[in-house]
Amino acid sequence: MAAKTLIINGKHVSAEENATILEAATEAGISIPTLCHLDGVYDAGACRLCLVEVAGISKLLPACTTKVAEGMDVSTDTERLRKYRRMTLELLFAERNHVCAVCVSNNHCELQTLAYSQGMEHVRFEYRFPKWEVDNTHALFGMDHNRCILCTRCVRVCWHIEGAGTKNESGRGAKERIITDLNQPWGASDTCTNCGKCVMACPTGALFYKGSTVSEMERDRSKLEFIVTAREKKQWIASE
Amino acid sequence: MVIDDLIAIAEQERAARKKYVIRCCLAAGCMSSNSKGVKEALDVAVKEAGLENDVEVRGVGCMKLCCQGPLVQIDGDGQGATVRIEGNPQGPLYQRVTPEDAASLVATLKGGKTNVQRGDPAQPFFTNQVSIVLANSGIVDPERIESYIAADGYQALHDVLREMTPKDVVEAMIKSGLRGRGGAGYPTGLKWATVAKTPGNQKYVICNADEGDPGAFMDRSVLESDPHSVLEGMAIGAYAVGANQGFIYVRAEYPLAISRLQNAIKQAKQKELLGSGVFESPFNFNIDVRIGAGAFVCGEETALMSSVEGKRGSPRPRPPFPAERGLWSSPTLINNVETFANVPPIFRKGPEWFAGIGTEKSKGTKVFALAGRITNTGLLEVPMGTTLREIVEKMGGGAPDGRKIKAVQTGGPSGGCIPAEALDTPVDYDSLVKLGSIMGSGGMIVMDDTSRMVDVARFFMEFCMDESCGKCIPCRAGTVQMYHLLNKILEGKATPRDLEQLESLCDLVKNTSLCGLGQTAPNPVLSTLRFFRKEYTDLLKEDVYAGPKTDDPGQTNGGPKPEALLPVT
Ligand SMILES: Cc1cc2nc3c(=O)[nH]c(=O)nc-3n(C[C@H](O)[C@H](O)[C@H](O)COP(=O)(O)O)c2cc1C
Numbered sequence: 001m002a003a004k005t006l007i008i009n010g011k012h013v014s015a016e017e018n019a020t021i022l023e024a025a026t027e028a029g030i031s032i033p034t035l036c037h038l039d040g041v042y043d044a045g046a047c048r049l050c051l052v053e054v055a056g057i058s059k060l061l062p063a064c065t066t067k068v069a070e071g072m073d074v075s076t077d078t079e080r081l082r083k084y085r086r087m088t089l090e091l092l093f094a095e096r097n098h099v100c101a102v103c104v105s106n107n108h109c110e111l112q113t114l115a116y117s118q119g120m121e122h123v124r125f126e127y128r129f130p131k132w133e134v135d136n137t138h139a140l141f142g143m144d145h146n147r148c149i150l151c152t153r154c155v156r157v158c159w160h161i162e163g164a165g166t167k168n169e170s171g172r173g174a175k176e177r178i179i180t181d182l183n184q185p186w187g188a189s190d191t192c193t194n195c196g197k198c199v200m201a202c203p204t205g206a207l208f209y210k211g212s213t214v215s216e217m218e219r220d221r222s223k224l225e226f227i228v229t230a231r232e233k234k235q236w237i238a239s240e
Numbered sequence: 241m242v243i244d245d246l247i248a249i250a251e252q253e254r255a256a257r258k259k260y261v262i263r264c265c266l267a268a269g270c271m272s273s274n275s276k277g278v279k280e281a282l283d284v285a286v287k288e289a290g291l292e293n294d295v296e297v298r299g300v301g302c303m304k305l306c307c308q309g310p311l312v313q314i315d316g317d318g319q320g321a322t323v324r325i326e327g328n329p330q331g332p333l334y335q336r337v338t339p340e341d342a343a344s345l346v347a348t349l350k351g352g353k354t355n356v357q358r359g360d361p362a363q364p365f366f367t368n369q370v371s372i373v374l375a376n377s378g379i380v381d382p383e384r385i386e387s388y389i390a391a392d393g394y395q396a397l398h399d400v401l402r403e404m405t406p407k408d409v410v411e412a413m414i415k416s417g418l419r420g421r422g423g424a425g426y427p428t429g430l431k432w433a434t435v436a437k438t439p440g441n442q443k444y445v446i447c448n449a450d451e452g453d454p455g456a457f458m459d460r461s462v463l464e465s466d467p468h469s470v471l472e473g474m475a476i477g478a479y480a481v482g483a484n485q486g487f488i489y490v491r492a493e494y495p496l497a498i499s500r501l502q503n504a505i506k507q508a509k510q511k512e513l514l515g516s517g518v519f520e521s522p523f524n525f526n527i528d529v530r531i532g533a534g535a536f537v538c539g540e541e542t543a544l545m546s547s548v549e550g551k552r553g554s555p556r557p558r559p560p561f562p563a564e565r566g567l568w569s570s571p572t573l574i575n576n577v578e579t580f581a582n583v584p585p586i587f588r589k590g591p592e593w594f595a596g597i598g599t600e601k602s603k604g605t606k607v608f609a610l611a612g613r614i615t616n617t618g619l620l621e622v623p624m625g626t627t628l629r630e631i632v633e634k635m636g637g638g639a640p641d642g643r644k645i646k647a648v649q650t651g652g653p654s655g656g657c658i659p660a661e662a663l664d665t666p667v668d669y670d671s672l673v674k675l676g677s678i679m680g681s682g683g684m685i686v687m688d689d690t691s692r693m694v695d696v697a698r699f700f701m702e703f704c705m706d707e708s709c710g711k712c713i714p715c716r717a718g719t720v721q722m723y724h725l726l727n728k729i730l731e732g733k734a735t736p737r738d739l740e741q742l743e744s745l746c747d748l749v750k751n752t753s754l755c756g757l758g759q760t761a762p763n764p765v766l767s768t769l770r771f772f773r774k775e776y777t778d779l780l781k782e783d784v785y786a787g788p789k790t791d792d793p794g795q796t797n798g799g800p801k802p803e804a805l806l807p808v809t
């Protein structure tokens with residue numbers, strides 16, 4: 001496989017031909033903020049946090065879905081990008097009811113960590129305070145729509161790793177939500193295999209194991225990667 | 241079917257023509273004011289007058305001046321003339337016809353009089369139109385393939401299949417200079433060339449008939465009035481790119497267009513103009529109709545394809561473009577209804593002829609659906625480069641009730657408002673973009689001096705907010721905040737800081753959204769801010785807050801440094 005050489009933040013980086021900008025950057029130790037991306041699952045390009053600037057292209061490009069090209073000159077951390085990332089995060093915080101202090105994922109939350117790392121101290125947009133329900137009908141897991149950021153990781157994991165197709169999206173725009181099957185209570189689902197992969201995949205406290213209270217929950221994401229590695233490379237080891 | 245059969249059908253159809261043809265509009269606009277009843281009454285009246293052998297009552301497609309419907313026009317001069325021009329544009333035109341009027345209309349053919357309101361076929365609204373796409377609209381019977389064939393229909397397909405290589409076809413399209421009529425104006429020939437060159441055993445052709453812009457009805461009219469021209473255009477496209485299956489994606493809100501399309505496809509199959517071995521060549525092509533639920537975002541090409549595949553209609557990042565990876569991951573040609581409808585005339589009359597119409601960079605004509613505060617609401621087709629003034633003042637007749645036109649909105653929710661001062665702008669892709677608007681698919685909404693521009697911006701923002709698919713954050717959550725801010729401004733509760741925030745949201749949503757819906761959603765706000773800023777600032781109240789500015793990316797206001805906030809690990 002041919003390699004490509006590109007420049008990321010002024011640094012020369014070599015990448016595999018089919019690598020994405022995100023993969024090339026990660027390999028070179030350059031971190032790009034992501035939210036909807038999850039290693040091992042195909043990308044949606046939805047959260048727009050990984051947008052980067054590429055010299056000569058006026059549009060911003062998502063690092064998670066854009067393939068590297070020879071000689072590409074990428075900037076991942078300009079003032080403009082930082083501004084957009086912060087605003088995007090603020091929009092998320094204002095959209096539903098993200099109250100870290102009472103969240104099962106407090107301190108283990110990707111949204112929270114991102115907000116810290118992007119210097120988001122407060123939200124300049126008006127909070128929408130929508131009324132979303134909590135689905136506690138499943139024996140093992142729960143779903144709190146108030147904390148959902150619609151990254152669709154759970155849906156992608158459910159369809160493409162577990163193959164159950166239980167999690168789906170319904171509605172559009174601000175009314176979009178994650179549903180179980182054709183919108184029935186999770187506990188009533190006859191497609192759910194209780195595998196828990198969606199809970200492992202969720203970046204916030206929207207999907208949680210029952211019984212875990214504030215700050216108690218940790219996720220086992222290596223399991224997902226393990227399965228994918230096993231499947232694709234026939235290696236029964238989790239990489240790192 | 242060979243060419244002789246086609247010519248025979250055309251000749252037979254022409255020979256069967258009667259002395260008079262009473263054309264009655266049966267497109268959705270006139271149908272909504274009972275033109276179907278008018279057509280039936282005309283049939284009865286002709287029979288009662290004993291004129292069945294001399295008069296044909298023909299249901300036709302849109303006759304363009306929709307606001308005066310139901311429209312009826314008579315070919316022949318109505319004074320017993322024996323020579324009759326097919327689709328005579330000068331024939332007597334009757335407006336707002338009711339079924340009760342039928343008998344007196346038929347009586348005019350024998351020298352009788354009628355009080356039915358006469359329209360003026362010599363007014364600029366009609367005479368300044370140049371018809372390519374709408375050439376058959378209002379003239380042929382959209383429910384009879386013979387009627388289309390008699391208007392030289394399917395001859396271009398024959399000539400293409402039997403006399404040109406796919407490469408010749410692509411080259412002719414490039415030479416014609418046709419650009420996509422679905423909004424962005426991408427050069428059609430270039431798109432066909434890309435799909436043709438992409439390797440693949442299975443390729444598809446899709447006709448985008450989602451038409452979601454509020455106020456737009458061009459594509460619907462074309463489908464209702466002349467469905468075969470779209471089918472023929474698609475077949476020529478399929479031959480050029482090497483596809484054997486086509487889909488037309490129509491919204492369920494267009495039941496008449498759907499039934500006429502299905503009928504047209506059935507007839508074309510019966511006549512072996514679709515199916516296998518068309519014109520006894522090795523070319524196979526089938527077309528199926530796919531019905532969408534009317535989500536605006538499903539007009540976006542990647543969302544549309546996802547919907548055709550039976551999945552949720554949400555866009556995905558491009559590249560890869562549909563030409564490379566489209567429907568079921570196969571190379572796919574996707575064009576708009578009007579784009580395809582331009583194709584048969586280009587091959588009938590030659591790409592040079594087409595390239596001779598319009599401006600240097602925008603060739604041919606454009607169909608507009610004129611609506612809003614305008615005297616003549618309806619459908620018009622004008623050469624590219626016609627000025628907005630010509631369209632809205634001369635042809636459209638200006639604003640009603642002696643009001644003044646304030647602005648013209650083009651491009652629907654993705655477009656912008658062009659102020660009256662800029663009415664002398666020629667309508668072409670590039671001039672409109674320079675004014676912060678876009679050509680769009682052809683919706684043109686006129687506003688008079690009673691319209692409030694902030695209200696207009698809010699209307700479109702509400703539309704985008706409701707129609708956002710919800711996949712990406714800037715569009716999903718950003719439109720909600722922008723809509724909220726516009727409301728706040730209209731309620732007189734906003735401060736200059738809110739306006740600043742609105743502008744920075746426009747910047748964010750435009751530059752970071754995934755698909756065209758979000759990327760263009762701020763346009764109505766940006767263009768009204770550009771030309772009517774005072775209407776916004778007049779509504780603002782004093783800012784009493786003296787905190788950090790909204791658009792300050794650093795905005796630390798004395799708090800801890802970001803790194804210091806990181807959780808201890
Ligand atoms: C939100 C959105 C809605 C769209 N709606 C339509 C539509 O209703 N009809 C259409 O032809 N193109 C629509 N488009 C443009 C299509 O994505 C695509 O560019 C077009 O069908 C290509 O055809 P053309 O090259 O013939 O213009 C839309 C694009 C976006 C972003």
Ligand code: SF4
Pocket residue numbers: 537554555707708709710711712713715716753754755756757758759
């Ligand atoms: S821009 Fe809007 S419509 Fe397009 S993908 Fe994002 S949320 Fe969906």
Ligand code: FES
Pocket residue numbers: 033034035036037044045046047048049050051062063064065
């Ligand atoms: S991680 Fe790339 S768009 Fe979300």
